[in-house]
Amino acid sequence: MTTGPAVSSDAAERKVHPRRWAILAVIAVCQLMLVLDSSIVTIALPQAQHDLGISTADRHWVVTAYALAFGGLLLLGGRIADYAGRKRVFVIGLIGFAIASALGGLAPNALVLFGARGLQGAFAAVMAPAALSLLAVTFTSGRDRATAFSVYGGISGGGAALGLILGGVLTEFTSWRWCLLVNVPIALITAAFAIRLMRESRATGTAHYDIPGALTVTIGLISLVWGLSQAGTVGWAAASTITFLAIAVVLLVAFIVIESHVAYPLLPLRIVLNRSRGGAFLAAVLSAAGLYGMFLFLTFYLQGTLKFSALEAGFAFLPFSVGIVIGATITSRVLPKAGPRIIMTIGMFLAALGLFWFTQIGLDDNYLVHVLPGEIVVSVGMGIVFVTVSSTALIGVRDNDSGVASAFINTSQQVGGALGTALLNTIAATATVAYLSAHHGTGVQPAANLHGYQLAFLVAGIMLAVGGMLTAALVRSIQPDGSSRMSNISDRPSGSVT
Numbered sequence: 001m002t003t004g005p006a007v008s009s010d011a012a013e014r015k016v017h018p019r020r021w022a023i024l025a026v027i028a029v030c031q032l033m034l035v036l037d038s039s040i041v042t043i044a045l046p047q048a049q050h051d052l053g054i055s056t057a058d059r060h061w062v063v064t065a066y067a068l069a070f071g072g073l074l075l076l077g078g079r080i081a082d083y084a085g086r087k088r089v090f091v092i093g094l095i096g097f098a099i100a101s102a103l104g105g106l107a108p109n110a111l112v113l114f115g116a117r118g119l120q121g122a123f124a125a126v127m128a129p130a131a132l133s134l135l136a137v138t139f140t141s142g143r144d145r146a147t148a149f150s151v152y153g154g155i156s157g158g159g160a161a162l163g164l165i166l167g168g169v170l171t172e173f174t175s176w177r178w179c180l181l182v183n184v185p186i187a188l189i190t191a192a193f194a195i196r197l198m199r200e201s202r203a204t205g206t207a208h209y210d211i212p213g214a215l216t217v218t219i220g221l222i223s224l225v226w227g228l229s230q231a232g233t234v235g236w237a238a239a240s241t242i243t244f245l246a247i248a249v250v251l252l253v254a255f256i257v258i259e260s261h262v263a264y265p266l267l268p269l270r271i272v273l274n275r276s277r278g279g280a281f282l283a284a285v286l287s288a289a290g291l292y293g294m295f296l297f298l299t300f301y302l303q304g305t306l307k308f309s310a311l312e313a314g315f316a317f318l319p320f321s322v323g324i325v326i327g328a329t330i331t332s333r334v335l336p337k338a339g340p341r342i343i344m345t346i347g348m349f350l351a352a353l354g355l356f357w358f359t360q361i362g363l364d365d366n367y368l369v370h371v372l373p374g375e376i377v378v379s380v381g382m383g384i385v386f387v388t389v390s391s392t393a394l395i396g397v398r399d400n401d402s403g404v405a406s407a408f409i410n411t412s413q414q415v416g417g418a419l420g421t422a423l424l425n426t427i428a429a430t431a432t433v434a435y436l437s438a439h440h441g442t443g444v445q446p447a448a449n450l451h452g453y454q455l456a457f458l459v460a461g462i463m464l465a466v467g468g469m470l471t472a473a474l475v476r477s478i479q480p481d482g483s484s485r486m487s488n489i490s491d492r493p494s495g496s497v498t
Contacts, residue, residue, distance in 0.1 A: 035159030069121025071414025093127025168314025220251030232426035279474030289420020327383020347384030348468030354378030
C-alpha cells in the first residue's frame with residue numbers, strides 16, 4: 001500500500017484542494033465508523049448471543065470474523081485502492097459496508113451474523129487504506145497535513161471507547177441490532193459526499209496483486225481460528241480440531257514460501273525479519289490478543305455477573321481511554337531519551353499485571369475497588385505499547401516499503417485480536433464446562449462462568465508477560481535520532497520496488 005507520491009516542490013505545496021476540509025470530514029466519519037465497529041458490538045454481544053442462541057464456544061465469531069477479514073485482506077486492499085483508484089474503491093467500500101451492516105443487523109441466525117461481520121471486515125480492508133491514501137494526496141502542505149493527520153489519529157485513538165458507549169446506548173434503548181444498522185445511513189451519506197467532493201487518484205505503473213499470498217494467509221488464519229473454536233466445542237483431540245489446525249499450519253507455511261519467491265509480495269519478508277521490527281510486530285499481535293480478550297470477558301463479567309446494564313457497562317470502560325492517553329503521553333516524552341526496548345517491555349509487563357489483577361475478581365465484587373484499578377493499569381500499559389510499536393515498526397524502513405509496514409501494524413493488531421479472542425474464548429468455555437462437571441447443584445452457573453473468565457485473564461496475562469520478555473530480547477536500543485546501529489535496523493541494500 002502506498003500513501004501517494006511525496007509532494008516536495010513549492011508549486012506543489014501551493015496546489016491545495018479547495019474542498020480539503022470537507023474531504024477531511026468525510027474521511028473522519030469513515031474512520032470513526034470503522035473504529036467504532038470494532039468495539040460497538042462488544043457491549044451488544046451478550047444480548048445478541050441470547051437472541052440468536054449463539055453458543056458460548058461460537059460467540060467469539062462476532063468479533064473475530066470482522067477482525068480476521070479486516071486484518072487478513074488489509075495489505076491486498078491497500079494495493080487494490082492504489083491501482084484501481086482510491087476514490088472508486090473508497091466509495092465501493094462504503095456502499096459494501098452499508099450492505100453488510102444491514103445484513104448483520106437483520107440477521108435471523110448466528111451464521112448470517114457471522115458472515116455479515118466477515119463481509120464488513122472485507123469491505124473495511126479496502127476502505128481503510130483508500131481513506132488514508134486519499135488523506136495523504138489531498139493534504140500536501142505541511143501545516144494542513146499535520147492538522148489532518150492529527151484529526152485522523154485522534155479518531156483512531158479515541159473511537160474505540162466511544163464505540164463502547166454508543167453500543168451501550170443503542171443496546172439499552174433500542175436493540176443490539178442497531179449497533180450494526182446505524183452504519184447504513186452513515187455509510188451511504190458519506191459515500192454520497194465522497195462522490196461529490198473527492199478527486200480520483202491512483203498509483204502509476206502496472207498493477208501487481210499477490211492473490212496467492214492473500215488467499216493462503218486469509219484462509220490459513222480462518223482455519224486456525226476455526227480449529228481453536230472446534231477445540232472449545234469438541235475438544236483439542238477431536239479429528240475436526242486437528243484437521244483445521246493442520247490445514248492452518250500448511251497454508252501459513254505456504255504463505256511464507258510464496259512471499260519469499262513471488263516478484264511482488266503482499267508482505268516483503270524483509271520488513272518482518274528485521275529484529276527490532278519483528279519484535280514490535282510481535283508486541284502488536286500479543287497486546288491486541290490481550291486487549292480484545294479483556295474487552296470480551298470484562299463485558300460478560302460486568303453484564304452477566306455484576307448485572308450492569310449495557311449502558312452502564314459501556315461507561316465502565318471510559319477510564320480505559322483515559323489510561324491510554326496517559327500512557328501514550330508519557331511515552332511520547334520519554335521514548336526519545338530511553339529508546340523503545342525498555343519502554344515497550346515496561347508497557348507489556350504493566351498490561352500483563354492488570355490482566356493478572358482480573359484473575360481475582362469475584363461474584364459480588366465492587367467495580368470501583370476490584371475492576372477499575374486493573375482496567376487503568378492495563379490501559380496505561382497498552383498506551384505505552386501502542387506508541388512504541390508504531391515508532392519502532394517504521395524505523396529504518398525503505399521509502400517504498402513504508403506503506404506496507406504501516407499497514408502491517410494494523411494487520412498485526414487485527415489478526416492478534418482475532419486469534420487471541422478465539423483462543424481465550426475456547427479456554428474460558430472449556431474451563432466453564434469442566435467446572436460444571438465437577439460441581440453440581442443450583443446456582444453453580446455464575447461461578448462456572450466466573451471460573452472461565454478468570455482462567456482467560458490468566459492466560460492473557462501470561463501471553464503479554466511472555467511478549468514482554470521477547471520484546472526485551474529482540475528490540476534493539478535506538479538513539480533519539482534513530483541513527484544509532486542503523487546498520488542493524490535499516491534494510492540495506494535497497495531492492496526492487498514492491
